[in-house]
Amino acid sequence: MASVLSRRLGKRSLLGARVSTPSSLADRMLGTAQIPTLQAELSRVSSHLASYEGGRCKEQGEESSMMPSFPNLNRLQLHPGQRVYVTYNGQECAGLVEQHHQLNDEVQVLLLEQGVHACWKTEDVRLAEMQRSLPPTLPMDQSPATAMDQSPATGSVQRSVSRNIDVPKRKSDAAVEMDEMMAAMVLTSLSCSPVVQSPPSRESSMPASQAACDSWKESGDVSDSGSSTTSGHWSGGSDISTPSPPHPEASPKYSSEALSSPQADDGFETDSDPFLLDEPAPRKRKNSVKVMYKCLWPNCGKVLRSIVGIKRHIKSQHLGDGTDSDQRRREEDFYYTEVQVKEEAVPESATSPTFGSSPIVIQQALAKPEALALEQATLESHLPDSALSQSAPSSFWHIQADHAYQALPSIQIPVSPHIFTSISWAAATSTIPSLSPVRSRSLSFSEHQQPTPMLKSHLIVASPPRAPSGTRKVRGEAKKCRKVYGIEHRDQWCTACRWKKACQRFLD
DNA sequence: TTTGCCGGGGA
DNA sequence: TCCCCGGCAAA
Structure with a gap:
């Protein structure tokens, strides 16, 4: 049940991550926030987003089914010379439409201030006229926004704001927001050290x-x-x-x-x-x-x-x-x-004319919301991890020395500092108490001085590998001698394996 | 059922 | 100390 729940939650949060993405995007769209009752229906959102990932057309199609006005807005034909607003370098910039490729849904815009030519997705281009005319004339437009903001009064206000200030602002699932903020915070603090x-x-x-x-x-x-x-x-x-x-x-x-x-x-x-x-x-x-x-x-x-x-x-x-x-x-x-x-990855995008706000890139990025969740996960786990690996070599040798079982210092072992440390971290997170003394030793190497307080705290959390007694060590993912060599080559197993002890060759 | 390995015990 | 194995728990 718990696992199911967590799975569900995980899924949920993932979805949430997605939610924020398009909603923020939606914010920036021409017609703005046409997504109705986003929060209410996560599942719907997910499907919406899925299609979003797949491509805009689909999204629109789907949207159109529930919000007929959306496609219309989105398919506005922009005329050359038309004044529009786009996000460039995080700023709202005025520009002139040079060309509107309706086929690929892109608009070529000349940024007046920067004198830059770039392409934007149609959705990311805001019509100058529309900006001004929308609030009073499009109640339709507001309703979804209000739905999202959950407050009619502020809804309209924010609506107009979001239309003018193009910073991808996410308002969606509060939880998601929190998640992301957390991630961001962690990341920031990390970045400072x-x-x-x-x-x-x-x-x-x-x-x-x-x-x-x-x-x-x-x-x-x-x-x-x-x-x-x-x-x-x-x-x-x-x-x-x-x-x-x-x-x-x-x-x-x-x-x-x-x-x-x-x-x-x-x-x-x-x-x-x-x-x-x-x-x-x-x-x-x-x-x-x-x-x-x-x-x-x-x-x-x-x-x-x-x-x-x-x-x-x-x-x-x-x-x-x-x-x-x-x-x-x-x-x-x-x-x-x-x-x-x-x-290639870099030059390509870096040299791209749309580099600044590069809407397209962003969209792609946003289309992968797992990144967020993953990021967070990785973050949490990696910090200590990296901290660990830093001292891996020394601890590694400790291990070798420590190991009574380790009869043959197998060839793989020298490779293992990384594996070892990281894995032991994993083990530490999941089953701290069950770490064997040996491992704990490796984890307790807090001889590194500088890691961030945060890292440290992580380390501390991770390192108390005490309580080796009691719970069993959770079985690792790594292959063990038995698996690798097979029972018929038992003589090739590490000593520990042969003795039915914790494998020392393929540490996990 | 298989696998990993703890805990214990014999040599 | 080395080696083995019963048996438990996770997969």
Whole structure:
């Protein structure tokens, strides 16, 4: 029952995440908020959103069934020279219609102030005339809005406001909002502190990133992704358009490349976020993946190609070389993260003319609401995770030393620092009490100094691995010797497995 | 039913 | 200390 419930809740929240998206979008649409009683019917919303993801046409079709006026508004024919408003760089800008492609539902607009030509989705373009004329003349238009705002009086007010100020404002499910705010807050706080990272040289990052597809908590390096994403993108420019000031609430989405690129320094190459972006990310693109190293220092976000480079950068820019060099040297490891960059992804969008507000991109991003939920999840889990991985190597060796069972230091083990740490984190979250002493040892490595208070607290939560007695350790997801080698090759099992003890080769 | 492994016990 | 295994709990 509980699981069902949680599942349901999860679903719900997911839906919620979606809800906010289109509703905010809807806010910005021409006809604005034509979605009737959004909140009332989540299921309906979900279907609506599903179709939204699929494409606008569908959405309209569906909408039209319940709100006949919507398509009409949406299909307004814009004439060249017509004055419209669009969101550019997060700001409402006036522009002139250059061309209206009704086929792809796009409007080419010349921004007067910026002198920029760009394309917007029709929905994202507001007619100048309409803006003025709508409030008085379109009661129809207001009703849905009021439905959303739940207050007729404020509804109309906000309606007009939202029409003029195009900041994607989400008003929808309160819970969702809270979720997102939470996520945003966490992210922001994260972004203000150097997020820890595991030694980049560990190549486990690769498998980990792949594993991210399966489950974030299982992959060692997801942590990296998490941290990098969070710190990088959110701090770098969480807002769709404004590159610099992090404005967590402004946008739950990030068009990462776009954002961070303006902020990039010389060394900056790309900033698409590998792991997180990979999965839930709005834009998942070509696969040529490149490993970069991103500075996690607050408000830095510099990305370099080489470890050496990033270390040098951190040392020189943030830590300052000098005294305590030994300590520094170690410290610098904590201030960068390994980032897998999908090439092409960045240039493509970054160079796009619509880069600024890039409505299209946003839509795509929004169309993947899981990203939000996932983000939150990853966030929560990754923080400590990354913190863990940071000290993974040392703890790892502890383990080796500790292990009475571990007769053969198998080849896989050296790879495991990441896996180990991350996984143990997962274990920690789910079954803290059941951690074995060995594991607890690995978790308790709080020798790292700087992680955010937040990280620390997470760590603390995670680390009390006490109470090894009592509950059983939850079975891990990892393959065990038995599975890997089969019962017929029992001699190849790790000693612990042979002795029916907790497997030490495939830690989980 | 299978699998992972705790707890206990024998050598 | 090494090794084995009964038996429990999760999958």
